[in-house]
Amino acid sequence: MQLTNRSKVVTKPEMTWVEKLYLPAIFSGLQITIKHLFKKKATVKYPEVKKEFAPVYRGMHVLKRDEEGRENCTACGLCAVSCPAEAITMDAAERKKGEEHLYREEKYAAKYEINMLRCIYCGLCEEACPKDAIYLTDRIVPSEFTRGEFVFGKDMLVEKLDDRIDVSKRKKSYTI
């Protein structure tokens, strides 16, 4: 019984004499493979040549500083609230006198931790941040030996003064 008119009758015709020789088919196969000998290779020699990440790539987080080297984060907690994996925790603290060169506003994050094993790299923290403080970068999260070491604190997340991280590409992709 035919249910649809899409069905096809499959036949397996007897091979002709030429086909039974196999040789024509083998020669056409050899032609195809020899063409590939001269094609451009798909390999990227990884440690020497690194492929550029796409601008939308979401890798390890960074806590940004402003131009004067002060931390942007004010520990408002919006990132932690927006995080679907509940990977972010933080403790807020008040800026003391004489710490103006360290923190941009009166409140700052004394402790800021992201559990890299919980994180799903969705980028919602970055979207929630009102202070341009957290961004996902094209860096790859380093591997560790124990689970505990995957809870990254400020020492791992805040960008170093002498090693600023460029997030201009991420910023652009969000001005839609």
Added chain:
Amino acid sequence: MSIVLFKAILVVALFLISLGIAAYSTYAERKVAAFLQDRIGPDRAGPFGLLQPIADGVKMFLKEEIIPNLSDKFLFVLGPSMFMVTTLMVSAVIPWGMPLEIGGTMYALQVADINIGILYILGVVSLGVYGIMIGGWASNNKYALLGAIRASSQMISYELAMGMSVVAILLMTNGSLSLNDIVASQGEGKLYGFINVSGLNWNVFYQPVGFIIFLICAFAEANRTPFDLPESESELIGGFHTEYSSMKLGLFLFGEYINMFISSAVIACLYFGGYNFPGIEYLGTILPHNIVSILSVLVLFGKIFFFIFFFMWVRWTIPRFRYDQLMRLGWQVLMPIAIINVLLTAFGITLFGN
């Protein structure tokens, strides 16, 4: 220089060249495979990965040597050694080039010019299957045994067609079985009786069908794809060398590449004029004899390398035959064609002379 010393040097040189070419065949195989699949292949060890075979060899030596408890230990060790010895023995009768002239005497670049050269090759090559058979059987493993059985039946089936295609060549060289005569006869005379290019009177122009049969049989004898049923990794997890480890496995794999090298050499000698190349006579008149000899050796190796490349090219192009297809091809297709080819050659020789 005494003839014995010269032969001893030649034997050692051939031994080292065979091993070296086999080692670099493994490298070439990986490179060719990679290039045919749009990859780069090994390139970490040394420039372009040229030290890769050495790294592989060291790895093979350092691996743990395992001899299964329930195996026949003597035969288990004998198998790979026998395989290796037989593959290395074949190179003795191949003429590697024109004779060298040292101190006024001519030294043939051939270890032994025996008058049954081609028979010797067929005999020794089929002896090689004993190594596989013994190794596979002594492993006491069903996959190894299956691989060994496949290897032996495949060898027997394809040896016949191979022998028949060689018979057609022998008819053309007045029945001489000596490889030296076969190669020399391709260096003289005119192609088809009127194309006057010295050293181009190759058998492949007279025996294209015989050549294709011989080539297919050589693939089968060397256990190469599409006839690698004895060791088919996907079905028999390595076949006859399933139980082998360390350098004993290395000997099996190595022997296979030497086999490939030797089959290429035999194909070049039987069908592609051996060390002859177009214009060899002309060069002989303007260059010293020894330089032409060395050139002839290089030409032979060029032909051999082309066939080694062809073996690899085919391996990475076509899939494996099914076992019934293999047997049908050997007995029902190649055998009749080879016999008809012999008859036609005989007719041709009686009608047109040589």
